[in-house]
Amino acid sequence: MPRLILLRHGQSVWNRDAIFTGWTDVDLCDNGIDEAKRAAALLKDSDIKFDQCFASYLQRSVHTLWLVLDALELTWLPVRRSWRLNERHYGALQGRKRDEVMEEVGQEQLHIWRRSYAVRPPELAETDPRFPGNQAKYARVPRRHLPLTESLKDTVARVLPFWQERVEPLLMDGRTPLISAHGNSLRGLVKYLDGISDEDIPHLEIPTGKPLVYELDDGLRTIRSFYLEDGREAHALPKAKVAASTA
Numbered sequence: 367m368p369r370l371i372l373l374r375h376g377q378s379v380w381n382r383d384a385i386f387t388g389w390t391d392v393d394l395c396d397n398g399i400d401e402a403k404r405a406a407a408l409l410k411d412s413d414i415k416f417d418q419c420f421a422s423y424l425q426r427s428v429h430t431l432w433l434v435l436d437a438l439e440l441t442w443l444p445v446r447r448s449w450r451l452n453e454r455h456y457g458a459l460q461g462r463k464r465d466e467v468m469e470e471v472g473q474e475q476l477h478i479w480r481r482s483y484a485v486r487p488p489e490l491a492e493t494d495p496r497f498p499g500n501q502a503k504y505a506r507v508p509r510r511h512l513p514l515t516e517s518l519k520d521t522v523a524r525v526l527p528f529w530q531e532r533v534e535p536l537l538m539d540g541r542t543p544l545i546s547a548h549g550n551s552l553r554g555l556v557k558y559l560d561g562i563s564d565e566d567i568p569h570l571e572i573p574t575g576k577p578l579v580y581e582l583d584d585g586l587r588t589i590r591s592f593y594l595e596d597g598r599e600a601h602a603l604p605k606a607k608v609a610a611s612t613a
């Protein structure tokens with residue numbers, strides 16, 4: 367049976383400080399390092415043996431993966447990186463404190479920017495250093511793909527080609543990938559894998575540092591998905607908890 371593991375990076379310094387991050391390349395905080403090590407311990411105890419790894423271009427995803435591979439003595443495994451796994455681009459909100467933005471625009475608008483499916487946060491100017499087109503790391507990515515801002519819908523549209531071109535063939539070949547990525551790029555993938563509607567997706571949160579396992583049928587449709595830690599399904603988080611989430 368095809369299986370895969372999704373892992374949101376451990377808590378970053380800006381997750382901790384409630385600052386909009388997106389494609390800003392912020393590293394893990396101490397708690398995030400501990401979360402990655404706990405994720406590694408859960409993977410070590412599990413019977414699911416992954417044999418191919420993916421990360422985004424952002425160091426919080428790469429470092430989480432390295433901590434896992436190190437703890438499992440699997441540093442020899444191939445790791446492929448894709449900008450398509452990057453966090454949703456948060457446009458002009460990147461680098462701004464969440465509570466300051468809330469004071470300016472109110473809780474409702476903040477929630478729309480954070481969790482609506484199709485609404486984009488305000489976009490950057492192309493001259494802004496936060497635009498990935500001005501950063502060396504994205505020099506080989508065609509400029510038309512580089513965002514000035516993104517909705518979750520935009521994020522899904524750029525994550526799915528990665529899934530179809532790079533992950534599905536591996537799964538069909540009997541491999542078990544681990545994908546280390548981000549809250550919103552993984553929400554997009556889970557939306558696709560679990561067939562979650564545009565109306566329900568705002569209620570889904572993916573916690574930092576918790577391995578999420580998918581078991582698929584031969585047509586790569588989801589049979590079940592669960593967190594290794596407690597067996598909870600990916601989309602079973604109570605709504606009250608979602609509203610209170612600050613990660």
Ligand SMILES: O=C(O)[C@H](O)COP(=O)(O)O
Nearest residue numbers: 386387388453480549613
């Ligand atoms: O990019 C960010 O700021 C975080 O990774 C996710 O933020 P969110 O929970 O506001 O989508």
